[in-house]
Amino acid sequence: MSVLERAGLRDSAKVFGELQKQGWEHSQWDYCNIVQASADKVHVDTRFSRFRADGSLIGYYKSLYILTKEKGRWGIEFRSSYAE
Template sequence: MTDFANFVAPPASASAAEADAIREASACLDRFTKRFNACDTAGMDGELHFPHVMLSGAERLEWQAPGHHPVDFFEKLKASGWRRTRYQSKDAVLASADKVHFVVTYTREDGAGMVLSTHRNLWIATRAAGRWGISLRSY
Protein backbone atom coordinates (compact mmCIF):
# COMPACT_ATOMS: atom_id res chain seq x y z
CA MET A 1 0.00 0.00 0.00
CA THR A 2 1.20 3.51 -0.79
CA ASP A 3 2.19 5.64 2.19
CA PHE A 4 -0.34 8.49 2.15
CA ALA A 5 2.29 11.04 3.26
CA ASN A 6 4.46 10.16 0.24
CA PHE A 7 1.42 10.12 -2.04
CA VAL A 8 0.36 13.69 -1.26
CA ALA A 9 3.82 15.17 -0.63
CA PRO A 10 6.48 13.41 -2.69
CA PRO A 11 10.09 14.63 -2.39
CA ALA A 12 10.48 18.03 -4.07
CA SER A 13 13.98 17.54 -5.47
CA ALA A 14 14.50 18.17 -9.18
CA SER A 15 16.43 15.46 -10.96
CA ALA A 16 17.64 14.29 -14.33
CA ALA A 17 14.77 11.79 -14.27
CA GLU A 18 12.29 14.66 -14.01
CA ALA A 19 13.96 16.52 -16.88
CA ASP A 20 13.76 13.34 -18.98
CA ALA A 21 10.11 12.94 -17.99
CA ILE A 22 9.30 16.48 -19.13
CA ARG A 23 11.01 15.90 -22.48
CA GLU A 24 9.30 12.52 -23.06
CA ALA A 25 5.88 13.71 -21.90
CA SER A 26 6.18 16.81 -24.09
CA ALA A 27 6.96 14.56 -27.07
CA CYS A 28 3.75 12.63 -26.30
CA LEU A 29 1.75 15.88 -26.48
CA ASP A 30 3.46 16.74 -29.77
CA ARG A 31 2.53 13.33 -31.24
CA PHE A 32 -1.06 13.77 -30.08
CA THR A 33 -1.33 17.17 -31.77
CA LYS A 34 0.34 15.91 -34.97
CA ARG A 35 -2.34 13.21 -35.15
CA PHE A 36 -5.04 15.76 -34.26
CA ASN A 37 -3.94 17.92 -37.20
CA ALA A 38 -4.05 14.81 -39.42
CA CYS A 39 -7.66 14.16 -38.24
CA ASP A 40 -6.50 10.74 -37.03
CA THR A 41 -8.66 9.82 -34.04
CA ALA A 42 -7.14 6.33 -33.73
CA GLY A 43 -3.68 7.90 -33.65
CA MET A 44 -4.86 10.41 -31.04
CA ASP A 45 -6.20 7.53 -28.92
CA GLY A 46 -2.74 5.95 -29.19
CA GLU A 47 -1.33 8.90 -27.22
CA LEU A 48 -3.91 8.64 -24.41
CA HIS A 49 -4.05 6.46 -21.34
CA PHE A 50 -7.37 4.85 -20.46
CA PRO A 51 -9.45 5.42 -18.57
CA HIS A 52 -9.01 8.94 -19.94
CA VAL A 53 -10.54 11.86 -18.03
CA MET A 54 -11.61 15.24 -19.38
CA LEU A 55 -12.87 18.08 -17.21
CA SER A 56 -14.81 21.09 -18.46
CA GLY A 57 -15.86 23.35 -15.64
CA ALA A 58 -17.38 21.01 -13.06
CA GLU A 59 -18.35 18.42 -15.69
CA ARG A 60 -16.34 15.22 -15.96
CA LEU A 61 -16.14 12.90 -18.94
CA GLU A 62 -14.38 9.56 -18.68
CA TRP A 63 -13.55 7.26 -21.57
CA GLN A 64 -12.81 3.71 -20.46
CA ALA A 65 -11.31 2.65 -23.81
CA PRO A 66 -10.29 4.06 -27.20
CA GLY A 67 -12.84 4.84 -29.90
CA HIS A 68 -15.03 7.48 -28.25
CA HIS A 69 -14.28 10.56 -30.36
CA PRO A 70 -17.51 11.64 -32.07
CA VAL A 71 -17.62 10.44 -35.67
CA ASP A 72 -18.33 13.99 -36.91
CA PHE A 73 -15.79 15.73 -34.65
CA PHE A 74 -13.44 16.84 -37.43
CA GLU A 75 -16.28 17.62 -39.86
CA LYS A 76 -17.68 20.11 -37.35
CA LEU A 77 -14.25 21.53 -36.57
CA LYS A 78 -13.50 22.03 -40.28
CA ALA A 79 -16.91 23.64 -40.78
CA SER A 80 -15.79 26.31 -38.27
CA GLY A 81 -12.86 27.14 -40.57
CA TRP A 82 -10.26 25.13 -38.62
CA ARG A 83 -7.34 23.63 -40.51
CA ARG A 84 -4.67 23.15 -37.82
CA THR A 85 -3.86 23.48 -34.14
CA ARG A 86 -0.54 24.99 -33.07
CA TYR A 87 1.08 25.18 -29.64
CA GLN A 88 1.96 28.60 -28.33
CA SER A 89 3.46 27.07 -25.17
CA LYS A 90 3.65 23.88 -23.14
CA ASP A 91 4.80 24.75 -19.64
CA ALA A 92 5.58 21.92 -17.24
CA VAL A 93 4.28 23.16 -13.88
CA LEU A 94 4.68 19.97 -11.84
CA ALA A 95 6.87 17.00 -12.69
CA SER A 96 8.08 13.71 -11.32
CA ALA A 97 9.75 10.78 -13.05
CA ASP A 98 6.37 9.32 -14.12
CA LYS A 99 3.97 12.29 -14.28
CA VAL A 100 4.04 15.79 -15.75
CA HIS A 101 1.39 18.49 -15.47
CA PHE A 102 1.46 20.95 -18.37
CA VAL A 103 -0.29 24.25 -18.85
CA VAL A 104 -0.84 24.06 -22.60
CA THR A 105 -1.67 27.13 -24.67
CA TYR A 106 -2.63 26.50 -28.28
CA THR A 107 -4.40 28.19 -31.14
CA ARG A 108 -6.83 26.86 -33.68
CA GLU A 109 -6.10 28.35 -37.08
CA ASP A 110 -7.66 28.53 -40.51
CA GLY A 111 -5.89 27.58 -43.73
CA ALA A 112 -4.22 31.01 -44.00
CA GLY A 113 -2.87 30.80 -40.43
CA MET A 114 -5.39 33.26 -38.99
CA VAL A 115 -6.12 32.48 -35.34
CA LEU A 116 -9.74 31.40 -34.83
CA SER A 117 -9.43 30.74 -31.10
CA THR A 118 -6.87 30.46 -28.31
CA HIS A 119 -7.12 27.86 -25.54
CA ARG A 120 -5.28 27.43 -22.25
CA ASN A 121 -5.68 24.04 -20.58
CA LEU A 122 -4.13 21.73 -18.03
CA TRP A 123 -3.02 18.36 -19.41
CA ILE A 124 -1.47 15.60 -17.34
CA ALA A 125 0.75 12.99 -18.96
CA THR A 126 1.81 9.85 -17.12
CA ARG A 127 4.13 6.96 -17.78
CA ALA A 128 2.32 3.65 -17.29
CA ALA A 129 3.65 0.25 -18.33
CA GLY A 130 6.70 2.04 -19.76
CA ARG A 131 4.67 4.27 -22.11
CA TRP A 132 3.86 7.97 -21.89
CA GLY A 133 0.24 8.91 -22.51
CA ILE A 134 -2.12 11.77 -21.71
CA SER A 135 -4.25 10.76 -18.73
CA LEU A 136 -6.25 13.90 -18.07
CA ARG A 137 -7.20 17.04 -19.97
CA SER A 138 -8.92 19.96 -18.26
CA TYR A 139 -10.60 22.52 -20.51
Protein backbone atom coordinates (compact mmCIF):
# COMPACT_ATOMS: atom_id res chain seq x y z
CA MET A 1 0.00 0.00 0.00
CA SER A 2 1.20 3.50 -0.80
CA VAL A 3 0.16 6.51 1.23
CA LEU A 4 0.43 9.88 -0.48
CA GLU A 5 0.21 12.61 2.12
CA ARG A 6 -0.38 15.38 -0.44
CA ALA A 7 -0.89 15.96 -4.15
CA GLY A 8 2.15 15.73 -6.41
CA LEU A 9 3.96 12.91 -4.60
CA ARG A 10 3.38 10.31 -7.32
CA ASP A 11 5.71 10.40 -10.32
CA SER A 12 3.24 10.39 -13.21
CA ALA A 13 6.00 9.79 -15.80
CA LYS A 14 6.92 6.55 -14.01
CA VAL A 15 3.29 5.40 -13.68
CA PHE A 16 2.30 6.18 -17.27
CA GLY A 17 5.67 5.10 -18.67
CA GLU A 18 5.18 1.59 -17.26
CA LEU A 19 1.67 1.44 -18.74
CA GLN A 20 2.96 2.56 -22.14
CA LYS A 21 5.56 -0.23 -22.09
CA GLN A 22 2.57 -2.63 -21.89
CA GLY A 23 1.04 -1.02 -24.99
CA TRP A 24 -1.42 1.21 -23.10
CA GLU A 25 -2.71 4.26 -24.97
CA HIS A 26 -5.82 5.32 -23.03
CA SER A 27 -8.32 4.33 -20.35
CA GLN A 28 -12.05 4.84 -19.93
CA TRP A 29 -14.55 4.55 -17.09
CA ASP A 30 -16.97 1.66 -17.61
CA TYR A 31 -19.11 2.69 -14.65
CA CYS A 32 -19.02 4.75 -11.46
CA ASN A 33 -21.73 3.87 -8.93
CA ILE A 34 -22.12 5.79 -5.70
CA VAL A 35 -22.76 3.17 -3.03
CA GLN A 36 -22.73 5.43 0.04
CA ALA A 37 -22.70 9.18 0.48
CA SER A 38 -22.86 11.89 3.10
CA ALA A 39 -22.26 15.63 2.96
CA ASP A 40 -18.48 15.16 3.13
CA LYS A 41 -17.72 11.58 2.06
CA VAL A 42 -18.64 9.39 -0.93
CA HIS A 43 -17.83 5.73 -1.64
CA VAL A 44 -17.73 4.96 -5.37
CA ASP A 45 -17.73 1.46 -6.90
CA THR A 46 -15.98 1.72 -10.27
CA ARG A 47 -14.59 -0.23 -13.17
CA PHE A 48 -12.27 1.12 -15.83
CA SER A 49 -10.74 -0.38 -18.96
CA ARG A 50 -7.31 0.09 -20.50
CA PHE A 51 -6.83 0.07 -24.28
CA ARG A 52 -4.08 -0.04 -26.87
CA ALA A 53 -3.86 2.54 -29.66
CA ASP A 54 -5.64 0.15 -32.06
CA GLY A 55 -8.63 0.01 -29.70
CA SER A 56 -7.99 -3.52 -28.43
CA LEU A 57 -8.65 -4.16 -24.74
CA ILE A 58 -5.74 -4.71 -22.36
CA GLY A 59 -8.00 -5.37 -19.39
CA TYR A 60 -10.65 -4.03 -17.06
CA TYR A 61 -10.26 -3.32 -13.36
CA LYS A 62 -12.71 -2.94 -10.51
CA SER A 63 -11.90 -0.31 -7.90
CA LEU A 64 -13.36 1.38 -4.86
CA TYR A 65 -12.74 5.09 -4.38
CA ILE A 66 -13.40 7.03 -1.19
CA LEU A 67 -13.72 10.75 -1.81
CA THR A 68 -13.80 13.26 1.03
CA LYS A 69 -14.43 16.96 1.31
CA GLU A 70 -11.84 18.79 3.41
CA LYS A 71 -11.55 22.57 3.77
CA GLY A 72 -14.19 23.00 1.06
CA ARG A 73 -12.41 20.82 -1.53
CA TRP A 74 -13.20 17.29 -2.73
CA GLY A 75 -10.37 14.83 -3.24
CA ILE A 76 -9.59 11.12 -3.37
CA GLU A 77 -8.77 9.94 0.14
CA PHE A 78 -8.34 6.27 -0.71
CA ARG A 79 -8.39 3.91 -3.67
CA SER A 80 -8.48 0.15 -3.60
CA SER A 81 -8.01 -1.37 -7.03
CA TYR A 82 -7.28 -4.64 -8.78
CA ALA A 83 -5.24 -2.79 -11.40
CA GLU A 84 -1.53 -3.50 -11.55
